[in-house]
Amino acid sequence: MHSPDFEQLLKVLRKESPERPVLFEVCFNDRIAESFGGGDAIKAFFALGYDYATIYAHDLVLPSSHGETLKSTSQNEFLFKNRSDFELFPWNEPKPAAYREKLQGLAGQLPKGGKFIGCQPQSVLGSLVAGLGYENLCIMCYDDPDFVREIADAAGRRLVMHADTLCSFETVGAMILNDDWGFSAQTRLAPEQMRSFIIPWYVKMVEAVHSHGKPAILHSCGNMWTLIDDVCDICKFDGKHSYEDKILPVEKAYELYGRRIAILGGIDIDFLCRKTPEEIRARADALLDLTAEKGGYALGSGNSIPDYVPDENYLAMLEAANARR
Template sequence: KIGEVFYKIWSTFLGKYSHIYAVCRFGDDLGYKSSTILNPGDIKSMIIPQYKKIVDLVHSYGKPFLLHSCGNIFSVMEDIISIAGIDAKHSNEDEIAPFSMWQKRYGDRIALFGGVDMSFLCQASEDEIKEYIRNILSYSVNYPGFAFGTGNSIPDYMPVENYIVMIETAREFRNEI
């Protein structure tokens, strides 16, 4: 039933607003830091088929689909890509896996958004942030679907200076390549 409601919502949304959006996305956190929230078999049998219906609908409007999902979802990621057919994924935490691991595993098949771990960005020094950002960007230029940004939403407790250092370092890097 939930899948049917979700499909109707997406059908209505796309019918009215698809001309406005370049990319369609939704967030559905499937994991904790150590594993998926549900048994991977249940995700594969109950959730991924629903994702496929939505992704196919989005594709029928000529739009790519971005999934935001937090957590360790490696056990279901292949099915999310090959069966559901997502075009991009957002969200990462270095504690689960560094962004480079996501890129090595999936960066040749889907776009990966993010790269910057929020915990690190909130706590690191300016010099640590600069080095970290340069390392991410240096590695990521090898993956054409990479979109630089934070691995999750920007919390209100983040030091503004740290965010500015991230942006300025990325700009400097872009001007150097």
């Protein structure tokens, strides 16, 4: 039975070599949670060999498209038709008592040596897209940048408070700041717009996390690599998660950036879906061999484990790490 040791992930995030392979994942599907945790994702994380479990403890209300089904979510549906809609939105402030109640309710599921990793309920760019719609946002960046900034600031300020509140609890060992900054070929907004509206809030979030002596991890999908200097040198993130082979394979990312930031996960979701368990195990083994000496790497997927990833393929990836323990 695996005994969690969160210090091993902390070594990875310090770009050191852990004492044994470390696993990293943001989330996995309900089928995995049922098979390995009786439907409880926290139990499943630890049963599968992770040193932590991710949690979404919060009481925030932020602009979101989650009211639609996942299959029909559109980037061009939006909540704010005008400033009045924005002002009438039910913005709220994080309440520490609500966080404390949620974390106390989860504390009994935390095994010795394990920690929780907090996640964001929404993101700054995600709030802008949900609030204005993607195409409208692109236009508004030029036609009414002040309104764009007001929305970004309303979301960003609350997300800083969320990170600060969550990381104040001893059971929370790190924070994942999740915001998808790229499409497959470019950033979702122009780099200068990202630096104007988005990046400053992630600087503040990372500062809030670091103020509690805890590491901050960026989960950002797509081709956001024109912003990697901002990620490493301006925001000062400790780790980066989410990779696609067609954009930048994780092996190449480790070669290019592994001395500047910890590389987490990275085995492409399409690869996990289409290849055999033997091929997946071989790539995972090769990644562990590649990164063993210099460290700063934790094994996992390039994004998450959705329900269309075959269980045997996911488990083949995990076995590469668990067999070396």
